[in-house]
Amino acid sequence: MKNVKTLALAAVAVASMTATTAQAEQYYGFANVSVNYLDWSSGTTDRTNGGKEDFVYIEVEGGAGYDWGDVYGFIDFENPTKGDYGYDTSKDAAEAFRVAAKGSVAVNMGDTNWNYYGHIYSISDSSGFYEQNIVLGVSYDINTDFGLWVKPFLGAHYVHNNFIGAGYNGGMAGWVLGYNFKLGDQDFMITNWNEIEFSRSDEHSAGNGGDTGLNGAVAVWWNATKDFTFGVQYRYAHQKLGSEAYQNAMIFSAKYNF
Numbered sequence: 001m002k003n004v005k006t007l008a009l010a011a012v013a014v015a016s017m018t019a020t021t022a023q024a025e026q027y028y029g030f031a032n033v034s035v036n037y038l039d040w041s042s043g044t045t046d047r048t049n050g051g052k053e054d055f056v057y058i059e060v061e062g063g064a065g066y067d068w069g070d071v072y073g074f075i076d077f078e079n080p081t082k083g084d085y086g087y088d089t090s091k092d093a094a095e096a097f098r099v100a101a102k103g104s105v106a107v108n109m110g111d112t113n114w115n116y117y118g119h120i121y122s123i124s125d126s127s128g129f130y131e132q133n134i135v136l137g138v139s140y141d142i143n144t145d146f147g148l149w150v151k152p153f154l155g156a157h158y159v160h161n162n163f164i165g166a167g168y169n170g171g172m173a174g175w176v177l178g179y180n181f182k183l184g185d186q187d188f189m190i191t192n193w194n195e196i197e198f199s200r201s202d203e204h205s206a207g208n209g210g211d212t213g214l215n216g217a218v219a220v221w222w223n224a225t226k227d228f229t230f231g232v233q234y235r236y237a238h239q240k241l242g243s244e245a246y247q248n249a250m251i252f253s254a255k256y257n258f
Helices: 002-021 042-047 089-095 202-208
Strands: 026-040 055-066 069-078 098-108 114-125 130-140 148-161 165-183 186-198 213-223 228-240 243-257
Touching: 026 042, 042 243, 114 148, 130 165, 165 202, 213 243
Parallel strands: none
Antiparallel strands: 026 055, 026 243, 055 069, 069 098, 098 114, 114 130, 130 148, 148 165, 165 186, 186 213, 213 228, 228 243
16 A cells, blocks of 8 residues: 555645746656567676576656756656565565556756755566655756767765665765767767765665675667667666666667657
């Protein structure tokens, strides 16, 4: 019921935000649905003692920029045809059905490039595991005339995990960036999201191998047409995702743009 309540609250928040932004001036907006295949490296499989397995996921993603700030969000359905209620992950945790969702908002501080920043990330699986991460802090907008944009952020990090409870979990710093360019007459984009956790609580340090953690991905996207985008991502994590080992994977994606 906690997971259902969380999704309901998220839906209410999105609906409220949509109503608020209906009267704001919109600068940009996008939405897409994608099919993705994540292929963990053989080294990652070895370093995690078989704890990571390849999987397919479906993602719905969207974002928009307004005169007051920016919003972004996605929801992933991992292993959409696997798992069941009460799935016993002691048999094979990688076979569980998982739902992961993230929402972020950056509210302008007057006419500056600084923003009040917050994001929430939640994941749950068919065994009953769930975790929520909340970051509250500030971000900064960097935009250039040659196609590069960067949005670094810094904030306090709070976590709610069904195994260890809820509490303050140090800080998180990171960024999202993108670079748009052309090769011939084709449109491409490079993106990178990166999160660095630091001064983590003892409970989370024990589960992930240290009081710092790294999590992110670098991607190259080909906007083949107005409707279709294809991408290859390099996914990486260290002292994160329940393992102290360095983990890396390739993700192959196909998006339909609305």
